[in-house]
Amino acid sequence: MISHRYNLSRLGLILAMPLLAALAAPSASMADQSDALKQCLAEEMLRARDDQTVGELKNICRAKLAAAPVDEKKETPDTEKWLSCPRDPAEPAAPSLMAERRRCEAKTEENAFAITPHRPNYILLASYNTTPNAEPFIAEFPNAEEDLDHTEIKFQISLKFPIYKDTFIKGSDFYAAYTNRSFWQAYNDLSAPFRDINHEPEIWLAFHPEGEFLGFANRRNDVGFNHQSNGRGGALSRSWNRIYANFLFEKENLFLNLKPWWRIPEDEKSDDNPDIHNYLGYGELTGGGQWNKNTVSFLLRNNLRFTDNRGAFQIDWSFPFFTSRFLRWYFQYFTGYGESLIDYNASSDSLGFGVQLSDWF
Numbered sequence: 112m113i114s115h116r117y118n119l120s121r122l123g124l125i126l127a128m129p130l131l132a133a134l135a136a137p138s139a140s141m142a143d144q145s146d147a148l149k150q151c152l153a154e155e156m157l158r159a160r161d162d163q164t165v166g167e168l169k170n171i172c173r174a175k176l177a178a179a180p181v182d183e184k185k186e187t188p189d190t191e192k193w194l195s196c197p198r199d200p201a202e203p204a205a206p207s208l209m210a211e212r213r214r215c216e217a218k219t220e221e222n223a224f225a226i227t228p229h230r231p232n233y234i235l236l237a238s239y240n241t242t243p244n245a246e247p248f249i250a251e252f253p254n255a256e257e258d259l260d261h262t263e264i265k266f267q268i269s270l271k272f273p274i275y276k277d278t279f280i281k282g283s284d285f286y287a288a289y290t291n292r293s294f295w296q297a298y299n300d301l302s303a304p305f306r307d308i309n310h311e312p313e314i315w316l317a318f319h320p321e322g323e324f325l326g327f328a329n330r331r332n333d334v335g336f337n338h339q340s341n342g343r344g345g346a347l348s349r350s351w352n353r354i355y356a357n358f359l360f361e362k363e364n365l366f367l368n369l370k371p372w373w374r375i376p377e378d379e380k381s382d383d384n385p386d387i388h389n390y391l392g393y394g395e396l397t398g399g400g401q402w403n404k405n406t407v408s409f410l411l412r413n414n415l416r417f418t419d420n421r422g423a424f425q426i427d428w429s430f431p432f433f434t435s436r437f438l439r440w441y442f443q444y445f446t447g448y449g450e451s452l453i454d455y456n457a458s459s460d461s462l463g464f465g466v467q468l469s470d471w472f
Contacts, residue, residue: 147176148169148172148173148176151171151172151175151176152165152168152169152172155168155171155172156168196214196215196218196219198214202214206328206363207328207361207362207363207364207365207366208361208363208364208366208401208472209330209331209359209361209366209471209472210330210361211472212471212472213330213331220272220273220276226270226271226272227270227271227272228269228270228271228468228469229269229270229271229288229289229290230267230269230290231267231269231408231427231467231469231470231471232267232268232269232467232468232469233266233267233441233443233465233466233467233468234264234265234266234465234466235264235265235266235441235443235463235464235465236264236463236464236465236466237262237264237463237464237465238262238263238264238265238294238443238461238462238463238465239261239262239461239462239463240261240262240263240459240460240461241261241459241460241461242457242458242459242460243259243260243261243459244453244454244457244459245258245259246457247346247347247453247454248347250346251346251347258299258301259296259299259306260296260298260299262298263294263295263296263297263298263299263306264294264295264297264298264465265292265293265294265295265443265461265463265465266292266293266295266465267290267291267292267293268290268291269288269289269290269291270288270289270290271286271287271288271289272286272287272288273285273286274286274287274314278316280316280318282318282319283316283317283318283319284316284317285314285315285316285317286314286315286316286317286335287312287313287314288312288313288314288315289310289311289312289313290309290310290311290312290313291308291309291310291311292308292309292311292451293305293307293308293309294306294307294308294451306451306453307341307451307452307453307454308341308342309339309340309341309451309452310338310339310340310341310342311337311338311339312337312338313335313336313337313338314335314336315333315334315335315336315355315357316333316334316335317331317332317333318331318332318333318334319331320332324360326362327360327361327362327365327367328360328361328362329358329359329360330359330361331357331359332356332357332358332359333355333356333357333359334354334355334356334357335354335355335356335357336352336353336354336355337352337353337354337355337372338350338351338352339351339352339353339452340452341451341452341453347453348383349383349384349387349452349453349455350383350384350452351374351375351377351384351387351388352374352375352377353372353373353374353375354372354373354375355370355371355372355373355394356370356371356372357369357370358370364400364401364402365398365399365400366398366399366400366471366472367396367397367398368396368397368398369394369396370394370395370396370397371393371394372393372394373393374387374388384452384455384456386456387455387456388414389414389416389419389421390414390421390448390449390455390456391412391414391423391448391449391455392412392413392414392415392421392422393414393415394412395410395411395412396410396411396412397409397410397411397471399427399471401472404430404431405428405429405430406427406428406429406430406439406470406471406472407426407427407428408426408427408470408471409424409425409426409427410423410424410425410426411423411424412424412447412448412449421447421448421458422447422448423445423446423447423448423449423450424445424446424447425443425444425445425446426443426444427441427442427443428441428442428443429441429442429467429470432466437468438466438467438468439466439467439470440464440466440467441464441465441466441467442462442463442464443461443462443463443464444461444462444463445459445460445461445462446458446459446460446461447459
């Protein structure tokens with residue numbers, strides 16, 4: 112078999128291409144300044160004297176723009192720059208990007224032909240794993256160590272929908288969601304198999320508090336049930352069930368989400384992975400922010416043990432896909448345990464790039 116394997120330095124050259132394209136694109140702020148100057152010139156020409164030159168009018172406009180109050184010449188605030196859905200001029204501006212997301216979600220939830228994104232939706236066209244874990248497959252495929260490619264396609268599809276709004280618990284909504292995270296050996300000569308497919312259905316009650324903490328607004332808390340499995344049988348089966356809570360904190364263009372969970376005990380005879388909590392821990396912290404159209408987010412997990420300490424860290428970066436409003440360039444780096452269920456007890460390091468359909472906001 113011809114193995115499609117690349118080292119990280121070669122992959123880095125590929126990863127840099129969309130970044131260079133983005134850096135070469137003209138600045139949005141420069142375009143805005145040019146538009147403002149053109150508009151001012153058009154207005155000044157209507158009332159200019161016959162003996163005034165274009166240069167004089169330009170100087171008048173530059174002076175006006177420089178002397179304009181901050182609120183008049185300021186760019187559209189972060190909460191309105193890249194609206195995911197149209198906003199009625201009469202609607203007040205959202206106080207944060209997460210609030211803007213909720214405003215947009217309210218519109219899709221009213222549409223019977225739309226399903227709302229839950230977690231980020233993306234496809235990594237090339238995800239390079241430095242140490243592919245062949246151990247789970249060796250019993251069935253003796254040559255797995257040689258056959259597994261370092262480079263694969265990784266994608267995530269995550270959707271949610273409301274089951275019932277304003278439930279019997281005042282101020283709460285009942286939701287369901289499904290997340291699929293797949294690891295596809297698309298560049299492998301052996302029929303391009305899927306190395307692992309993780310299914311994650313969940314249901315939860317969403318509450319909308321009005322709390323504040325360290326300058327962050329707490330506007331969303333959840334309590335839910337989560338099932339995660341790879342849909343396989345025998346020695347390759349991986350699954351667990353959890354009760355979890357979510358505490359979302361937001362401030363302008365930032366968010367933090369704390370998600371503790373408790374694993375529901377299973378019968379020892381049928382438990383495929385009794386030690387999974389030793390690797391994936393008892394919760395995770397996600398967070399991120401958006402600056403000048405760049406969104407950076409992270410995920411952090413840890414088993415909170417002084418001995419045999421294990422966890423995971425992931426960082427994500429997305430930015431506009433040229434002029435498209437519907438796609439973004441996307442980079443992801445993961446290190447630690449639990450990138451996929453089949454590898455829950457094997458540490459991995461992966462770096463990938465691709466495109467993103469929806470982000471956290």
